[in-house]
Amino acid sequence: MVRLIDVPTLQRFVAQRGIERVLAELADAIEAAYARWDEFDKSPRHATHFEHGVIELMPVADARRYACKYVNGHPGNPQHGRMTVAALGILSDVESGYPILVSEMTLLTALRTAATSALVARHCARQDTSTLALIGTGAQSEFQTLAIGNERPLRQIRFYDVDPAAMEKYALNMSEQNLELVPCDSIEQAVSGADLVSVATAIKDRQSLLTTAMLRPGMHINAVGGDCPGKTELDSAVLPECDIIVEYEPQTRIEGEIQGSDHQVTEFHEIVRGRRPGRLSEDSITLFDSVGFALEDHAALNWLYEHLTRATDVDLIPDAHDPRDLFAMLQPPTYGRAASF
Amino acid sequence: MVRLIDVPTLQRFVAQRGIERVLAELADAIEAAYARWDEFDKSPRHATHFEHGVIELMPVADARRYACKYVNGHPGNPQHGRMTVAALGILSDVESGYPILVSEMTLLTALRTAATSALVARHCARQDTSTLALIGTGAQSEFQTLAIGNERPLRQIRFYDVDPAAMEKYALNMSEQNLELVPCDSIEQAVSGADLVSVATAIKDRQSLLTTAMLRPGMHINAVGGDCPGKTELDSAVLPECDIIVEYEPQTRIEGEIQGSDHQVTEFHEIVRGRRPGRLSEDSITLFDSVGFALEDHAALNWLYEHLTRATDVDLIPDAHDPRDLFAMLQPPTYGRAASF
Incomplete structure (x- = not known):
C-alpha cells in the first residue's frame, strides 16, 4: 500500500x-x-x-x-x-x-520554499534584522513573511507589487499578524531601510528589479524568483557586491541569478556544516540565489x-502472492488458479 | 482532479x-x-x-x-x-x-513489454512462425505467449526454466490455451526447431544462454531480459549473426545486449515508418534487443x-480560487478570508 x-x-x-x-x-x-x-x-x-x-x-x-x-x-x-x-x-x-x-x-513546495529562505536567513541575515522588504506579493509572500518571522525579530514589512490587487491580498492575509505593514509605491521605496529584501516575482524575463543603488551594508537579499534559464530579477551589477549563497552550484549556474556568470559562490551546506560563516562581517551583503533544490x-x-x-x-x-506470476493477477476470479482480487 | x-x-x-x-x-x-x-x-x-x-x-x-x-x-x-x-x-x-x-x-509494464515484443514480431518474424521457444517462464512468459499469439499462428510452445516450479506455473496458466505445450530439459532442446525464441530471465549477470550453435536461418529472437548494464543473456558471438533491432539506440547501447559493442543496429521506428523492411530475407536472423523505452x-x-x-x-x-493566494488555502476555515476547504 x-x-x-x-x-x-x-x-x-x-x-x-x-x-x-x-x-x-x-x-x-x-x-x-x-x-x-x-x-x-x-x-x-x-x-x-x-x-x-x-x-x-x-x-x-x-x-x-x-x-x-x-x-x-x-x-x-x-x-x-x-x-x-x-x-x-x-x-x-x-x-x-x-x-x-x-x-x-x-x-508543500510553497511551504518548503519559504522554509528554505528562512533557514538561509537563520545563518546569513544579521541578528538584528527587523525590517523586511517584499518585492512581489504573490503566492510566496505570506509564507516568506511568517517563515522569516520565525527566525528574526521582524517588526516592519515594506511591500510592493506591480498589481495593487496582489498588495491588497497580502495586506488582508497578514492583517492579524503583529507587524507594521507598509505598502509602497515602488521597489526603491520598499527596499529603503530594509535589513532583508525578499524578491519573488513571476515575470519570465531578465529583469533589473534590484540595482546597486538600493544596496546597503549588512543587507541580506533573498532572491527567490530567478529560477529558470532566461529568468532573473537582479541587475547583474548587484552580484559582485554580494557574498552569493546557492543551494547546488551545478543547478544554480543553469537557473539562478548567476546563470551565465562566473561569480564565485558558496554552497549553503558549507555554512550549515560550519565550514565557513554565513556572514563574513556585519557589513557584508549576503545574497541567497534560491532556485529550489530536490x-x-x-x-x-x-x-x-x-x-x-x-x-x-x-x-x-x-x-504478489508469487512475484513471478503477474499473469494470475490479471485473470477473472473464476479463471484458472486463484487470482488476487 | x-x-x-x-x-x-x-x-x-x-x-x-x-x-x-x-x-x-x-x-x-x-x-x-x-x-x-x-x-x-x-x-x-x-x-x-x-x-x-x-x-x-x-x-x-x-x-x-x-x-x-x-x-x-x-x-x-x-x-x-x-x-x-x-x-x-x-x-x-x-x-x-x-x-x-x-x-x-x-x-501495465508487464503488458506493454509483451505488446512491444509482439509488435516487433509483427514486423520482423516470419509470417509462418508457428513454434515459439520460451527461455525463462517467469512473469513475462504468459504475456509473451498470448501477445505473440495475436500476431502469428502459434501452435507449439517449447519452454524451459531453471526452476521447475516456474515451468509448472506457466503450464498451468496456459493450460486452457489451444497450444501444444512442450516442457524441455534444456535451452538447446527448447530452441530446437523454434521459429521465434523469446528470452526473458532474471539473472543479473552476463550470460550466454543462447549460442551460435542454436541459431537457424529465418529465426526471430526476442531478447527481453538483457536490460541493464552488466546484464545480458546472449553469447556475444550471436550478435554479428543477426539483424539487430533496438528501440532507442542511445539507451540500448547502455543497457541492452549490444552494451559495450559497436554492432550496427536499426531503430524500430525506421521499420514502422517503412524506411526499411523488418526482415531483409526469409533466411535472415532478426534480433529484437528489447530494454523497454519510455x-x-x-x-x-x-x-x-x-x-x-x-x-x-x-x-x-x-x-486555486486565486492562483496567487495559496496562503488562504492553508488557513483554518474560520480564519481571515474564506479558505477552500
Whole structure:
C-alpha cells in the first residue's frame, strides 16, 4: 500500500498544526538534510520544455529514501484559472524500491520554499534584522513573511507589487499578524531601510528589479524568483557586491541569478556544516540565489511522511502472492488458479 | 482532479476486456506512437543506483501529453515476498502542465513489454512462425505467449526454466490455451526447431544462454531480459549473426545486449515508418534487443487514460480560487478570508 496525501488532507494538517510551526519544522528538517549533504545522490533536475511551459523531475536520494518531485511551470496558466506551478511528490523506500508516499506538492513546495529562505536567513541575515522588504506579493509572500518571522525579530514589512490587487491580498492575509505593514509605491521605496529584501516575482524575463543603488551594508537579499534559464530579477551589477549563497552550484549556474556568470559562490551546506560563516562581517551583503533544490523536497516529503500518518492508503503496488506470476493477477476470479482480487 | 488507477481497478479492467484484446490494443497503440517517432521529446532514463537495486525515471512527451514512469529493479525483493520490479505512472497535459492520471504501472509494464515484443514480431518474424521457444517462464512468459499469439499462428510452445516450479506455473496458466505445450530439459532442446525464441530471465549477470550453435536461418529472437548494464543473456558471438533491432539506440547501447559493442543496429521506428523492411530475407536472423523505452509507457498510459474512464478522481492539485493566494488555502476555515476547504 502507498500512502496518498491529497490537497484537503494537507490543508487540514497544516491548518491544525499551524503554519508558523510547520514552517519552523520544515526549516529544521531542511537544515538537517543539508547537514548530511554528502549522503545524498544529487543531480540537476530533468527539464522538458514545451511551447507553453516546462515540466521537470527533481529526484534525490540518500541511503534510506528516494524522493522525486514532478513540477510544471506554465506562466500562462493563471489566465485560465490555473496555477503557474503545480507539483506531485513520490517518496520511496530505497531498500525495496517500493513507493511509500504519493503526495500533493503544490502547497508543500510553497511551504518548503519559504522554509528554505528562512533557514538561509537563520545563518546569513544579521541578528538584528527587523525590517523586511517584499518585492512581489504573490503566492510566496505570506509564507516568506511568517517563515522569516520565525527566525528574526521582524517588526516592519515594506511591500510592493506591480498589481495593487496582489498588495491588497497580502495586506488582508497578514492583517492579524503583529507587524507594521507598509505598502509602497515602488521597489526603491520598499527596499529603503530594509535589513532583508525578499524578491519573488513571476515575470519570465531578465529583469533589473534590484540595482546597486538600493544596496546597503549588512543587507541580506533573498532572491527567490530567478529560477529558470532566461529568468532573473537582479541587475547583474548587484552580484559582485554580494557574498552569493546557492543551494547546488551545478543547478544554480543553469537557473539562478548567476546563470551565465562566473561569480564565485558558496554552497549553503558549507555554512550549515560550519565550514565557513554565513556572514563574513556585519557589513557584508549576503545574497541567497534560491532556485529550489530536490534536497528540500526530500526533507519536506520525509517530514510529511513522519508526521501526517492519518491519510488514505491506496493499492498502487501489487501484493504478489508469487512475484513471478503477474499473469494470475490479471485473470477473472473464476479463471484458472486463484487470482488476487 | 487527477484520475487514480490502482491495482484492483486495472485488474478488473483487464480481466473484463480480456488479456488478448488488451495486448492487441496496446501493440496497436505502441505502433502508432513509434510511427510518430519524431514528434516525441526523448531522453535516456534517469537511473539512481543503490546497494540493493536501482530506481529509474522514464520521461517522454509529445506536444499533447507528458508521461513519466517511476520504476525500480531490486533483484533481492522476491526473497522478501516483493516483486523485483514495481512501477508507477504519471500522465500529464502538456498545455497546462497539470497531471491528469496517476496509475499503477507494474502490471501495465508487464503488458506493454509483451505488446512491444509482439509488435516487433509483427514486423520482423516470419509470417509462418508457428513454434515459439520460451527461455525463462517467469512473469513475462504468459504475456509473451498470448501477445505473440495475436500476431502469428502459434501452435507449439517449447519452454524451459531453471526452476521447475516456474515451468509448472506457466503450464498451468496456459493450460486452457489451444497450444501444444512442450516442457524441455534444456535451452538447446527448447530452441530446437523454434521459429521465434523469446528470452526473458532474471539473472543479473552476463550470460550466454543462447549460442551460435542454436541459431537457424529465418529465426526471430526476442531478447527481453538483457536490460541493464552488466546484464545480458546472449553469447556475444550471436550478435554479428543477426539483424539487430533496438528501440532507442542511445539507451540500448547502455543497457541492452549490444552494451559495450559497436554492432550496427536499426531503430524500430525506421521499420514502422517503412524506411526499411523488418526482415531483409526469409533466411535472415532478426534480433529484437528489447530494454523497454519510455515511448511504450507513454502509449500505454494514453491508451489506459482513453479507455479506463471509470476510476477514482483524487484531489492532488489545488483548485486555486486565486492562483496567487495559496496562503488562504492553508488557513483554518474560520480564519481571515474564506479558505477552500
